[in-house]
Amino acid sequence: MDAKQQQLESALHAAQMYYYQNLPMKKIAAELQVSHSTVSRLLSWARNQGLIEIRINDIRGRANTLEESLKLHFKLQQVQIVPVPEIAGEHAWQERVAKVAANTLNQVVESGMILGVAWGGTMNLVAANLTPRSLVGVQVVQLNGGEIVSNPSVNHAGWLVSQFANNYEGKAHLFPVPTFFDYPETKEALWRERSIQQVLDLHRQADVLLFTIGSSQGQMMSATYMGNYLHENDFTEMAQEGVVGDIANIMIRQDGSYAGIPLNERACGPNLELFRQVGRSICVVSGYNKLAGLRAALAGGYVTDLILDEPTAHKLLASITA
Structure with a gap:
């Protein structure tokens, strides 16, 4: 597996654990055997590459907004x-x-x-x-x-x-x-x-x-x-x-x-x-x-x-x- 593919795999794993499983970065770092800062960089890279999309559902009453x-x-x-x-x-x-x-x-x-x-x-x-x-x-x-x-x-x-x-x-x-x-x-x-x-x-x-x-x-x-x-x-x-x-x-x-x-x-x-x-x-x-x-x-x-x-x-x- 080349370096780019490895980065993609690591970013996906980090994103799934962080967003799907609600694991803290410290726990993700331990499981991936990397530093806390590396997890942060992986999540940032995943967002920039379009691997992560965040949606906010605004459930406020709209009449007076x-x-x-x-x-x-x-x-x-x-x-x-x-x-x-x-x-x-x-x-x-x-x-x-x-x-x-x-x-x-x-x-x-x-x-x-x-x-x-x-x-x-x-x-x-x-x-x-x-x-x-x-x-x-x-x-x-x-x-x-x-x-x-x-x-x-x-x-x-x-x-x-x-x-x-x-x-x-x-x-x-x-x-x-x-x-x-x-x-x-x-x-x-x-x-x-x-x-x-x-x-x-x-x-x-x-x-x-x-x-x-x-x-x-x-x-x-x-x-x-x-x-x-x-x-x-x-x-x-x-x-x-x-x-x-x-x-x-x-x-x-x-x-x-x-x-x-x-x-x-x-x-x-x-x-x-x-x-x-x-x-x-x-x-x-x-x-x-x-x-x-x-x-x-x-x-x-x-x-x-x-x-x-x-x-x-x-x-x-x-x-x-x-």
């Missing part, structure tokens, strides 16, 4: 509020929300599915927290083109899509186009190319769309607005059009509308009607600066599933009950 209130008001399939103290700060909120989103995605994606992913800082964190699953025939397609060239904390779009695809032993489909074109005519011409049409077809066939809300406000400004993709006149135009955020680089107004915004004619993102038509449209959001954009996305009907930090969730509920 924050999640249920948002779910009913916005007519969503699922709402997950991530508990996190407000004092922890927005970076900690984002980290925790990303971990929950990664776990949720593993419960949603199945063999044969097409997953569409919009790149960005939040999705970068989700990708970093994925737990491997062995599936068959999964395809992961990039929803919006471009790469983040001036923010070293965010991995480029190609890495991001490949990370999701590798996690499910699937195939990655990249979307090699600029974030924003200089001229609408250039985009129109490129959109007629067969290679681009193939990616756009995958967008339309997607079973699940995973995205966040882009925002040009606050300390945690979205990557789109920090990448030198937009000029000063673009921001002026956005203000004149009442833009409050974006979904995969498509700008939206407070009511969720996007038609008639000139910048969208040059944007690389998908038709937002896809988000209304797909079976699962999972929006992962963290931070007060994304609240206006989130409300717009909900008003537009682009979200079926919402994963949100608790402080922002309270602000969202307050904004609709005021």
Whole structure:
């Protein structure tokens, strides 16, 4: 038996004794003839490899919960509020929300599915927290083109899509186009190319769309607005059009509308009607600066599933009950 197989066997034995038999780590260490710290590392490795899945059955009455209130008001399939103290700060909120989103995605994606992913800082964190699953025939397609060239904390779009695809032993489909074109005519011409049409077809066939809300406000400004993709006149135009955020680089107004915004004619993102038509449209959001954009996305009907930090969730509920 090689070393990798031995590690797998030991991890499975440790997990079964710890979770099925409720044995303490000291007892497991004695039975496996290893140290206490080795048992801890084996259990951690087993979780990271997807050998262990933990499920919490929430049996509380749902009528008055924050999640249920948002779910009913916005007519969503699922709402997950991530508990996190407000004092922890927005970076900690984002980290925790990303971990929950990664776990949720593993419960949603199945063999044969097409997953569409919009790149960005939040999705970068989700990708970093994925737990491997062995599936068959999964395809992961990039929803919006471009790469983040001036923010070293965010991995480029190609890495991001490949990370999701590798996690499910699937195939990655990249979307090699600029974030924003200089001229609408250039985009129109490129959109007629067969290679681009193939990616756009995958967008339309997607079973699940995973995205966040882009925002040009606050300390945690979205990557789109920090990448030198937009000029000063673009921001002026956005203000004149009442833009409050974006979904995969498509700008939206407070009511969720996007038609008639000139910048969208040059944007690389998908038709937002896809988000209304797909079976699962999972929006992962963290931070007060994304609240206006989130409300717009909900008003537009682009979200079926919402994963949100608790402080922002309270602000969202307050904004609709005021």
